Amino acid sequence: MTEALVQLDQVTVAFGDRPVVDQVNLSVSRGDILTIIGPNGAGKTTLIKTILGIQRATSGQVSVASGLVIGYVPQHLTLEPTLPLSVRRFMLLSGRGLADCRAALARTGVAHLLDASVHHLSGGEKQRLLLARALARKPDLLVLDEPAQGVDLNGQASLYDLIRELREELNCGVIMISHDLHLVMAATDRVICLNQHICCSGFPEDISKDPAFVETFGHQVAESLAVYHHHHNHRHDLHGDVVPTAEAHGGCNHDHP
């Protein structure tokens, strides 16, 4: 058993009386790719902010390996229009040398943008820039908040391929939030479905063997959350669809409000 890069024990984050993240346990080691899915407002971003140390846990324990270098790819890079910034300058602000920065940009396929203004980049180029910036730090753990947002479909597939390759090259752990379930399935080792608490978690291979799954998947995104019903035995009225009740495999035994 390799040492966990990050481990959460019964972590709860509450804003006021309302728990946004409720008693979550998880652990990520080198070479793992963990994807967090879940509906809007499920606390996905809050959960990774807790992992990153930006958000404090109300209760529970967040343990991080000592000397852990985290590469963080935030959801957006929204720059003040009044702040002039070139890709080169933004990369150098990571504190790494130009050679490292060039290599990282080349790895994510945006080396040609070195002297461009960050303001003029497209959504996809910005995501690749943010990824390059995380890479330049040679991270042990890569944390990505919806990395494929604003990227076209072809771009999404290659972005997830890239993340998988980087996991091999850097031998790092990866935690990401995603909405693109069909791509997540291909790129992920483990999936956690979050709705404040962990509704279910599992390995994509278990599910993808099921032919019914593929069919369900293409048609209704909302229903795709039901994909992991092998761990479910409850309903999700919130999304307007009722998950067929399957035999209990652990998970939670209750109805969602």
Added chain:
Amino acid sequence: MTILDSVLGDFFWRAMLGGLGVALVAGPLGCFVVWRRLAYFGDTLAHSALLGIALSFLISVPLNLGVVITCVLIALALVLLSRTRTLASDTLLGILAHSALAIGLVTLSFMPDVRVDLTGLLFGDLLAMTRQDLLWIYGGAAFVLGLLALLWRGLLMSTIHEELARVEGIPVERLRLALMLMFSLVIAVAMKIVGVLLITALLIIPAATARRLAHNPEHMTVLAVGFGVLAVSGGLTLSWHLDTPAGPSVVVTAFLIFLLVYGGARQSRL
């Protein structure tokens, strides 16, 4: 020495030297005001400078010191109050800015034996620059510029993306406090030249002008210093020859430069 003495003996040149010292720090700090959208915040601190003056008279401490301390306290209060989130930050700033200004004015009116030139405090005064003020300005400028250089990468990074900066181990909160401290110092030293009501203009206008021509953050700060120097020297010369109030003259000059640069840049694009 005799040249320096004759320069320092002339009140106009003292004002000019002081103004240039202020422009030197107003440039880079003005860029942060623009980048971080702190214009209203700067106004609030500047208005509380008047409260600082009143308090300095009340407990008889040097004016500059009183102003710095008051501004720092108000800045800390703002940071703490903004965390409670019961009021929108612009409401909070509005309350504090005008209350501080009003309390300052009311307090001053209770001290009839203290003779202060209110117009000078509000709009700047060419004649008021003493040698001691010059020491404050250049001492403050050296301190602020040194601190800025030391903290530059962290400050810039937390301005670009606060959360990314936090993850990379940059002490975002402490840097925010350092920036507040620097603002307070700059406001205390700039007050004499442009006056309480117009300090924010001296911070913002040169920085905004510089944005038009700048390609990276450092370039923008250097240009902002340059435009600030132009505005101060042009404004004070104007004030000297036309007998106009110092602060407004500097701001008018800064505004004209702004118009010229933006107009010129538009022309060159066509």
